[in-house]
Amino acid sequence: MAQAQTQTQMRKPKETGVPDNMQYMHPTLVKNHGNWKYHDRPRPGVLHHVSHSGEEVWTVRAGTQRQMDVHTIRKLCDIGDKYAEGHVRFTIRSNIEFMVADQKKVAPLIEALEKSGFPVGGTGNSISMMAHTQGWLHCDIPGTDASGVVKALMDELYDEFRREEMPNRVHMSTSCCEINCGGQADIAIIVQYTKPPKINHDLVANVCERPAVVARCPVAAIRPALVNGKPSLEIDEKKCMCCGACYPPCPPMQINDAEHTKLAIWVGGKNSNARGKPTFMKMVASGLPNNPPRWVEVAAVVKKILHVYKEDARPWERLSDWVERIGWPRFFEKTGLTFTKYLIDDWRGSRANLNASTHIRF
């Protein structure tokens, strides 16, 4: 009996919260915490920070696949132990950074990383690693994959990751449904559904809390209904704008579809306050096919936008700054994208997005 009790005794969690970062931090960073003076970038992928104390630290940044197997993690640790000083950090875009207090270690570290397949770059005015979500690999509501889209795109943008040749930094993201966990970016690739959900009426009553699903719809297109004698839901398909918000709380509202789940491209999101205020990105293309394994149609549009931006923008102009200067009509003209009625906002507050002026570039 006593033995049975000890067997079922569960371990109580230690509610320790966010770990103290100082214990893992490179000693030069600890020593100069809050005392940095300036930085420069001796080459793409390398940051050089100088402290008011005169101490210096070099950071080498490399791209990873984010979804890492333990062997990749150990390989990065081996490099960190052999060529750096045993401390790393990750950036918000899943790049890994190795810090060294000795400039002589920079070149061998870069060589070791690149030889092991980790591109060095992602600093300054480069195209950094794309922020991405979980997709088919692990999400419960994905319209597309995430890691695969990113791998396909980063293969194409590999050189731009390793160079600093863009007008300003380029942040990109992908999202595998319209919730957009990938977030705001200079260029974002986001699922856009094109048909209302197909309802599996046999399952609704057992799986879904119907009032919660009704409440979730942004356009009040969903209402309770009795279908084939069972409590279910119905959709006013004229109202439905196919956002997929009903699907997470109620999986029988099947929004995903092999053919009708499309991809849209958004541009001009910026979180920094530098120059203009932060901006939300805008939809500039939709209806692109969800075409694994390499999403070539999406990649072609993204590359075209990037190419025109690179050619046309002035130094330090982020994508949103560039469009603000040249105007949206010329953005569509130069990128060859088609401006359609679907790109005119009709959601709440939409009139603020109309041109209430005679400011027109001819």
Place this chain on the structure above:
Amino acid sequence: MAKKPHDTPNLDALETGPWPSFVSGLKRLAKDKDAVVDLLGHLEHSYATKKGYWKGGTLGVYGYGGGIIPRFTEIKDENGKPTYPDAAEFHTLRVMPPAGMHYSTEILRKLADIWERHGSGLIAFHGQSGDIMFQGATSENVQKAFDEINEAGFDLGGAGPALRTSMSCVGAARCEQSCYDEGKAHRMVINSFLDDIHRPALPYKFKFKFSGCPNDCMNSIQRSDLAVIGTWRDNIRTDEPLAKKWFAKHGMNELVNDVVAHCPTRAIQLKEIKDVRKGESISAVAVNDTHALEIDNSDCVRCMHCINVMTGALAPGKDKGATILCGGKRTLKIGDQMGTVIVPFQPLQTEEDYEQIVELGQKIIDFFAENALEHERTGEMIERIGLVNFLEGIGLDVDANMVGAPRSNPYVRTDGWDEEVAKIKAKKAAA
């Protein structure tokens, strides 16, 4: 040795090309792990049919209500048997990273070893909310994995209608633009609300994010309910040797076109040294023997552009702290919302200053818990009730820095105007 791999022609196509391949990583794991053999089969099925096949569920660890993302396969044969049985349960543990995402190789190896023992061996550094995501444990192994990760000094993050895992930038650890100790604020705040992380009981998710300067590298304004963004009140600092060094390298065209012309409020001007104004709000620095930059700091909105371009030559001031914004979120349900200012300047120098962020956070979370509708974020709640009601609810005074512009319609009842003016004037006089 694991079982025989499935054919994965679609995924194989993602092993070519120069960028590190997650598929190659999965195949490395599949040599020893049946779960990953079947995960590859599962994912290939998604690629072939263009649909996802994971179902959520309820699963947790002892003592906590959240932090585990359960995943059960939906690919089954006609008898309801999983087609990929070894990946039939493939749960994720969300684990909070150290502030600023610093690691020693030693702790990384330790975490990798734990996950190789109890999970699939697949880890994401990091998920979009900032968690380390340990992906791929069976229901049975979730607790075992958590116990060891927890013993290693790490704790579960948030999921569901709860306070969520936070993120902070590299900040003071390695950035000259840092305006406060981001890691300290991050830990102090989040570790004060662990109950709200581990036992989901809020109307919906609530996120804090910490960025050390207005470059907002954590993207806090667009994706957190409470964004703490570093700034300063006094004048931009200057360093003449670095300014001259910059100018010698970049020249007049770049100075004019890339620095002066980009200032959003025209606070910065290029002047002959003899014409530079003196005054309390003026920062000035010579770039050569004849010319200088003159910044009128009372016009400066702390956008960071000139400081970003001429790092070190120009630098944030010394009277540092943060602007606090509330209500940022992405589309669902009412449309995108930026965080908007609720505290124009919170000094962050003393211990008490940092505690004030915790107190403000507590007030906002309490108000949110009491007043938000189910599945409503703070930004939506503020949109529904109005900023003034929200401010009164959490005990903050209105401030003209909270608006882009005053109202542009007359649809407001103003019969309390005189009392409000008197109250504000009395408060100012007493301060």
